[in-house]
Amino acid sequence: MVADMAKRLDAHSIDGRHGVHIPFGARQPGPSQVGAATPGQRSWKCENRRDNITAMATPEDWTIVKDALSPLCEPLYRCADRSQELADDHFILHGMEHEEHPGGRAHLARHHLRSELKKELKKEKKLGGWLVSRPRPNGEVTLTLGTMTLRMLRPGPTVVETFPAPPPGRNRARVYYYRNPELTLFGPAGSKLIGIWAFDPEVEEVAIRVVRPVREWRFGQYEQVDINFWLPRLSEDMAKLEFVPSDEGIVLPLPDELEEGDEGADGTDG
Amino acid sequence: MPTALTGERIRSVRQLLGISQVDLADAASVSQSLISQVENGTKEVSEELVQAVAAATGTPRSFFDFMPPDIPLGTLRFRKLASARQGDTKRVKALFDEAFRVVAELLDNASYPIPNLPVAVGEVSQDEIELLAARTREALLIDAEGPIKHLTRACERAGIAIVPITLPNVDDDETEAVGHFGVSCWPSRDEPALIGYFSGGPGDRHRYTIAHEIGHLVLHSNRRVIKDPEAEANRFAGALLVPEPHAREIFSVPVTLSDLLRLKAYWGVSVQALIMRGSQLGLIDEHRKGSLFKQLSARGWRKSEPVTVHREEPALVWRLLGHRFGEPFAYSRVAESLGLQAVILRSLAPTPGSRRSLANLS
Numbered sequence: 093m094v095a096d097m098a099k100r101l102d103a104h105s106i107d108g109r110h111g112v113h114i115p116f117g118a119r120q121p122g123p124s125q126v127g128a129a130t131p132g133q134r135s136w137k138c139e140n141r142r143d144n145i146t147a148m149a150t151p152e153d154w155t156i157v158k159d160a161l162s163p164l165c166e167p168l169y170r171c172a173d174r175s176q177e178l179a180d181d182h183f184i185l186h187g188m189e190h191e192e193h194p195g196g197r198a199h200l201a202r203h204h205l206r207s208e209l210k211k212e213l214k215k216e217k218k219l220g221g222w223l224v225s226r227p228r229p230n231g232e233v234t235l236t237l238g239t240m241t242l243r244m245l246r247p248g249p250t251v252v253e254t255f256p257a258p259p260p261g262r263n264r265a266r267v268y269y270y271r272n273p274e275l276t277l278f279g280p281a282g283s284k285l286i287g288i289w290a291f292d293p294e295v296e297e298v299a300i301r302v303v304r305p306v307r308e309w310r311f312g313q314y315e316q317v318d319i320n321f322w323l324p325r326l327s328e329d330m331a332k333l334e335f336v337p338s339d340e341g342i343v344l345p346l347p348d349e350l351e352e353g354d355e356g357a358d359g360t361d362g
Numbered sequence: 363m364p365t366a367l368t369g370e371r372i373r374s375v376r377q378l379l380g381i382s383q384v385d386l387a388d389a390a391s392v393s394q395s396l397i398s399q400v401e402n403g404t405k406e407v408s409e410e411l412v413q414a415v416a417a418a419t420g421t422p423r424s425f426f427d428f429m430p431p432d433i434p435l436g437t438l439r440f441r442k443l444a445s446a447r448q449g450d451t452k453r454v455k456a457l458f459d460e461a462f463r464v465v466a467e468l469l470d471n472a473s474y475p476i477p478n479l480p481v482a483v484g485e486v487s488q489d490e491i492e493l494l495a496a497r498t499r500e501a502l503l504i505d506a507e508g509p510i511k512h513l514t515r516a517c518e519r520a521g522i523a524i525v526p527i528t529l530p531n532v533d534d535d536e537t538e539a540v541g542h543f544g545v546s547c548w549p550s551r552d553e554p555a556l557i558g559y560f561s562g563g564p565g566d567r568h569r570y571t572i573a574h575e576i577g578h579l580v581l582h583s584n585r586r587v588i589k590d591p592e593a594e595a596n597r598f599a600g601a602l603l604v605p606e607p608h609a610r611e612i613f614s615v616p617v618t619l620s621d622l623l624r625l626k627a628y629w630g631v632s633v634q635a636l637i638m639r640g641s642q643l644g645l646i647d648e649h650r651k652g653s654l655f656k657q658l659s660a661r662g663w664r665k666s667e668p669v670t671v672h673r674e675e676p677a678l679v680w681r682l683l684g685h686r687f688g689e690p691f692a693y694s695r696v697a698e699s700l701g702l703q704a705v706i707l708r709s710l711a712p713t714p715g716s717r718r719s720l721a722n723l724s
Contacts, residue, residue, distance in 0.1 A: 107717050173618065206540070256476040296653045325620060326668065333627035335671040339515035344678055346472055346685055 143201060149304065149318040153280035160237050160281075161302065162327040163220025164215075167212050169325045172289050172298040175204035198246045203231045205244060205289075239274060239282040247288045250331070255288040255301040257315050260308045270305040270316075287323065368407040369400040371426040375419055376401075377456035378706070380449070390420035413481045424701040431466065431549070438547045439578040439591070453529060454558075454613045456543050461710050462556050464700050466524045469622045477501075477521040477548070486710065487598035488642075491594060494580050495601035509629045510603060513569050517576065518678035523554060524572060525679055526561035528709040536716050543567065546575035548583045552644070555579050559707075560641035566632040566671035573599035600639040603631050613645035619657055626669045633667050634658065679711035 138231045179200035182188070190197065222242070225234040233244040246254045260266040275284030285304050292299035304319035363549040376386050376397075383401070387394040392414060399405035411452040416423050438458070440451065469476075480497040482490070499506055502516045510516065516523050527545065543563075548555035560566050575600030582591050604612070612625060617640075629636070637654050640646040646654075658664050687696050697704040 170618060248588070295657050297657060324625070325618075333563070333623060333669045335509075335627050335629065335630040335669070337512045337514075337672055337674045339512040339674075339677075342512060342515040344515075344518050344519055344681060345475055346681055 098254075127329065146153075150280075153283070154319060156280040157240075157283055157285070157304070160220075160240055161323065162234070163218070163241070164198065164222050164242075165323055165325060165327050167219055167286075168209075168323070169298065171205055171208035171212055175201045175210050176291050176298050178204045199231060202233060202244075202246070206231060206233045209233065209235070239278045240285070241269075241283070242287050243269065244283045244287045244289055247290050255290060255292075255299065257286050257288050257301075257303050257305065257310050257317065259313070260305075267308045270308045272304065272306055285319075368412060368426050368431055369403050369405075371429070372397065372407070372412075372415055373401040373587060374430065374456055374460070375415065375421050375425065378460065379419060379454055381419075381454050384707055386415065386418070386529065389413040391418075407594065419703075421703055422698045424698055425703075426701075428463060428701040430463045433459060433462060433525055433547050433549055438545065439582060439595075439699075440545050449696045454527065454542050454545060455568060457527060457529065457706070458547070458556070458558055460702055460706070461525050461527075461558060462547060464702055464707070465525065465556050465679055465682075466554050467700070468686055469521070469523065469596055470681065472682055472685050474554075474682070475521045477579070479520075479522075479548075479555075479576070480582050481551065481584045483584055486581060486585075486594065488597060490575075491581070491597045491707055492601045492606050495577075495598050496575060498580055498598075498602060499605070507608070509631075510569075512674055513572050513603075514618075514674035514676050517557065517572065518676065521554065521627070522557060522576070522579070523559045523678050524559070524676040525710045526676065526712065527558040528561050530706060530709075532705070544571035544575045546578050548579045551583075560584070564632075564667075564671055565633070565673040566626065568628060568666075568673055569603065569671065570599055570632065570635055573602045576602065596638070596641055599633065600642055604636065604639050606643060609639050610645065613643075619654065619661075622654075623667075623669050626667070626671070630671050633663065633669075661692075665687060675712075675714055678715050681712060683707075683711055 139145070179197045181195075182200055183190075183197055188196065206227070208226065209219070213219055213224065220237070222235045222237045225236055228234075235242045235244070245258055247258065260270040270283050272282075272284050274284060283304050285302055286302050287302050289298055289300045291297070297361040300323040302319070302321055302323050303315065305316055306318050309315045309316045375382065383394050383397045387397050390397075390411070392411060396411070398412065400407045412426050413422070415421070416426065420524075435461070435698060438453070438455065478494075479501050480494050482494055486494070494640045496506060499510075502520045503515050504510055517524055527542075529567075530651055542560055544557065544559045545556070546557045557572055557579075559571045559575070561568075574595045577595035578591065581594050582588060588594065600609075617625075619633065622636050625631075625636055626633050634655070637646070637651055641648070655664070658667075683691055683696060687699070693704040693708045700707065
């Protein structure tokens with residue numbers, strides 16, 4: 093077990109697609125594009141691009157997106173963690189090396205993510221209303237909540253702390269998605285979001301960064317996004333959990349505390 | 363009248379307040395050498411000196427006539443950081459000695475039952491610690507299964523008095539800097555037991571500290587040579603708060619931090635203590651434990667975890683004061699009779715609800 097874990101971490105250290113911190117040079121996004129919170133301190137915090145003259149996001153947009161994603165964070169992370177683990181296990185079990193199968197682990201993880209999300213829907217029915225869209229040949233995972241869409245992508249081409257969103261390329265459907273045309277029709281409820289997910293070696297678990305693209309960009313250029321945040325692992329409801337001690341039914345055996353019949357009373361309590 | 367032991371009491375009041383001989387001499391307008399001589403017993407204590415020290419420190423005159431019980435050193439246990447300063451530990455001991463003296467008198471006055479806890483003898487294995495924790499639940503009339511809803515009150519019902527410890531002139535928030543979490547003592551099976559916990563910090567830490575101190579009472583009140591008493595008390599605390607069958611169930615599947623937060627809200631036990639419990643029982647390996655702690659650190663949760671565990675409030679000592687002096691009672695009136703500063707009495711036996719009210723106001 094320990095040996096397996098060690099192998100898994102080893103595998104990540106040689107696999108650029110899974111989290112090795114490689115200097116990113118010109119491709120590195122500008123500082124304002126990246127959430128202020130460090131990966132380890134993720135909470136609901138959005139960084140709008142103030143230097144982006146096309147930025148459209150308003151505080152209301154952000155609230156709507158946050159509220160929509162809030163019930164999804166925990167199950168999505170649970171599924172993503174499991175998918176990553178299964179993909180790693182597969183490589184370890186079959187003695188597969190990243191050099192021989194570049195991108196293989198990412199494909200496996202993507203398919204497992206879909207599978208895990210479907211299982212979660214079947215078992216818990218708790219994706220906060222989000223649905224997993226129909227299967228696609230490349231295993232792409234897209235989640236929908238009404239008119240809102242979250243497309244789960246792997247960062248590319250190399251992972252740095254910022255989990256850069258991959259550019260759309262020339263695929264027309266993807267370019268259309270990146271332009272977010274539904275924003276004019278449905279407002280923020282029509283947001284087309286991208287969830288960039290990968291193993292983060294800093295915290296030894298999967299991390300997910302969510303952005304809302306507003307137009308396409310080319311490889312090597314800055315991301316064109318107006319909403320950008322690290323998806324927290326906990327919803328706000330979760331943070332409201334509490335333990336309230338209760339001494340109901342516990343009577344101190346003081347002469348003036350005991351009522352008739354209390355003395356010597358048997359029984360237990362929590 | 364001052365006696366040969368009054369010099370000891372002057373040392374006690376000084377340790378209690380954490381002041382030096384020079385400070386006390388300045389406050390009482392006497393020389394430092396005089397304080398030193400009476401503390402060491404090389405000079406008799408005059409009534410004038412006692413009055414001067416009492417007035418300068420706000421201590422009831424009667425304090426100097428009481429002697430704290432002679433608690434055998436081996437029965438006094440501290441839960442503290444290795445970095446805790448010796449001076450602070452002396453101060454905690456001085457306060458705890460006085461607390462024990464007052465509480466023992468109040469319990470005796472009310473003919474309160476003495477604890478009937480199981481007591482370990484000889485070598486104790488890890489499995490036996492689990493068993494003793496289960497038997498302690500029985501002795502405290504706590505269900506064998508499930509979370510403990512109010513550990514403090516269950517202890518108080520069983521005759522284990524619990525007091526919050528606040529060092530005079532040290533704020534709650536600063537107690538962490540003092541490096542102590544708890545202290546306990548049970549001199550013998552026919553005497554009362556007392557647990558003190560430092561009142562700063564979250565409720566889950568208080569519960570764990572109390573469980574840890576109960577571990578000392580059960581495991582170490584009758585054994586003197588123990589290889590690692592703190593590790594044993596930690597094992598006991600985990601076993602008392604989360605019994606083994608439950609822990610096995612919890613860790614039978616891979617758990618995430620989200621799962622652990624839910625479990626924290628259910629068990630009233632910190633995420634870190636739950637991880638340690640899984641590790642104690644060999645249910646998670648060292649790598650997984652390290653990984654979980656790394657995740658906690660990365661999120662800043664080592665010092666401040668999400669999910670509030672509300673503090674339990676002790677009530678027994680306050681009730682005993684009411685029983686002895688009638689309710690409502692004024693701490694200042696009780697102070698002279700019990701020979702302890704009103705401010706210290708108030709900190710040891712706060713009016714139930716007062717801390718909560720203050721917290722709500724702040």
